[in-house]
Amino acid sequence: MRNRTNLNNIFLIISIFEILTVASSLLEAKTEEKVDSCVECHRQQDALLSNPVLVWEKSIHMENRVGCADCHGGNPASRDNAMAEEAGFIGVPVPQQIPALCAKCHADVKKMRQFNIRTDQFAEYKTSIHGKMLFEKGDAKVATCISCHGSHEIRKTNDPASPVFHSNVPATCGKCHSDPDYMKPYGIPTDQLSEYKQSYHGKILFGEIHGKNRALVPNCADCHGIHGAIPPGGGEVANVCGNCHSVVLKSFREGSHYTALENSGVPKCIDCHGNHKILYPGIEMFKDACSSCHDAGSIPLTVADEMADILEVTRKKAELTESSLEIIKDSGRNIDDLVLDMSKVTNNLVKSKTITHTVDLEKVKGLMTEAQGSLSNIDKKVEEIRSDVQKRKKFMFTAVGFLGALIVLLYIRFLMRPE
Amino acid sequence: MKKILKKLVDVEWKELLKTGLEKRFNFSFEAQGARIRKFLITPVAEQFSWLNFFGIVICLLFVILLITGLSLALYYKPIADDAHLSIKYIMNSIPSGWLIRSIHHWASTLLFIFVFLHFWRIYFTGAYKYPRELLWFIGLANLALVFLFGFTGYLLPWSNNSYWSTQIMTSEIKDIPLIGDYIMLFIRGGEGVGSGTLTRFFVSHIVILPGLFLAITGIHIWMIFRQGLTKWKSVSPKNYRYSVSVMLLDINILIFVLFALLISLSVFIPAGLGDIADPLRMPAKIIPAWFMMPIYNLYKFFPREIFIFNRGTLFAMSSSVIILLLVLLPFLDRNEQYNPLKRSVIAVIGIAGLVLLLFLISYGTGR
């Protein structure tokens, strides 16, 4: 019996040992699979070499298991020979390599469909100024994918920390385009960013004007194109602006300025409103912008003056009526209906800003005459209320006079008292 | 049929009514009529002058406020936003609504002015001296009540300015040491100024304060009848017999003058109504009611901290001192002199106080 027990014990010990070995080998195999020697090694290096790892860990590529080797090549499984040329290691890619490198995945429809990302970036880039200069002239100073999106710290475009987030785009473009020394060989202006910052669009984008939706204003890419960046051509400007300002474009197409644009290429939107420093349009545009093309004393300038005139007159009249409504607000008559009538006038005044783009004096006159008609009606009713108030004063004078007479009567009665 | 009619016509209805009432209530019209006639020809005290009319004007104004206020209360709705809308409705849609509300507004302003005039008259002519100390206390109580009337009434239109000035004034109360928090909670009916405050102020304004005011004024007038006017040479002696009936004539003239004044003020400067109260939007300039300006400016005058005392404590201490001095005035000023020209100390203090008060009312226009 002792022998049997001993034998059983030995078998038990051996099987336990075997299970443990197999288990550990399985575990080892798993950890062995997860070895990314690039990350492991570079993380232990000093700042310059470890930085890519640290920022990559926060990126969208890390979340989707796009590792170092997917761009740089090499064999991450091997600890000793990860940066092997036979394994495809290319080191730090040169700028000319980068667009094709990114396009390896990002132009592959099958790969990108699951993430719902577009795949035409590379094709567009090739048509852009940046692309043309990079591929045809070999200029390595132009923007490539990593200039805007970053190389290791790539984030989604709707992440506010991304350099291509909607409100970060101007600063990203400005990194090169506002640097006069960098842009010297190209001979293009470098004031776009500073002008944009002064514009109405820029002020909304950078949060200086409140109450407006930042996501709706254009940044550089919205007008110039994202990957196929080219400044819009002469005939294209109206359509680019009209993407948002659709009703204005519609009005513009009805007018003589559009015919002129089709025939001679001017005026484009930017000729009157500016391209980067677009300010909120005011009545002074009729003086400044029109005379830049039209001669003094010509018919178009007369039309412009008349238009400015009637717009200003109507606006002033509306202001006066508005203030008179404010004054008689509590004079004893319900003025709700007058306030509603005033709202129709406000509508006309807002519409007039669009209609001026038809440069059709009759249309503007029609709108403003309608507004002035409503204003006169309101003024008439205000006058009625005022005359009511005057009537009250008359009533008061008679009442006070009567009371005065009574007081005199009482005094006479007092004088006639019996002693 | 004819007989019944004849019987009806033959009866002396007036006589029937007279004897019927006399029997039931145990009095006689003749006797009462004689008493009234005798009262009407009694001469009023010789020293009665135009100065003594201020108190009468106060009573007249109070009656006017009562009537107009009651009419307004028929349309007013004491619920947060509806209060403002109901007053707008009164001003714009109800016939003569603007007139009744404006009369109420101007009568309250005149009430404050005449209360001030009455107070200074009593002070300068020494009518608080022995034996009239109790009258003085009752009068001070009336003064406090009038202030409370104004304070509660100012919130009722629920306009942005009145909401925020009430907010500021009631939060100043919190700074009073020890009991400040409790007083503020009681006044506000909640943590901040809101619909609870409005209900409290409305009930105070139309039930509690009028009741108190009528009772206290009643006691005030009864005491005056009991003790008579102060005995000093009249300001403007009359050379004719000034009986009660002549005084009633003067009061009649006063009523007409008041009406004329109120109507003209209401037509030329109707009561205004600002924006609706918006607890989320504090206006750039908050101007408390003009009668609250002395208290407000006095509070602001103190620095935020001196030694261990904060502003509220300093304000509470100083106003307690002032109130104490006022209340104890009859005991501090014991000489028998009534003529203000012969009581230089009192006169100087009085004029200084008057100037200070006018300055405090007009200084600044709010934060």
Add this chain to the structure above:
Amino acid sequence: MPLFKDILNRRDFIDWLGGAGFFVSAWIIGKPLLKFLFPPSNVMEIGGSKIAVAKLDDIPEGRSKTVLYKNVPVLVINTRAGMAAISGVCTHLGCYLVWDYLKQQVACPCHLASFNTKGEVLSGPPPAPLSRYNVEVVNGKIYLTGFL
């Protein structure tokens, strides 16, 4: 009422004048006060949290009316599914909205925005939907009682 022939001397005449004057002055003061106490019948009531803004007869089916509710224009629309009340101010640039009877939509005449009767943006530049108000119809009168 003393007759004129009873007045023999100036004093009684003055007394009579005074009496008449008193009544006239009472009428001058009292008439506005009396008129005040009787509310007008054709004016809309306000009260509690319900404010009457229109009569049901004013708005046929498929049509709408713009009213002022607490100083804000509100579109009251008689849709097939009942009454709807939405803010009458466009959330784009503040133009006042109109009801397009043919399309049965709310339209903004300034930049061609359109909303449905629930205030949701159907097309155009407005960034936000319109706020909706709670409507009650009682006894042929339309009441707005605050936000929905």
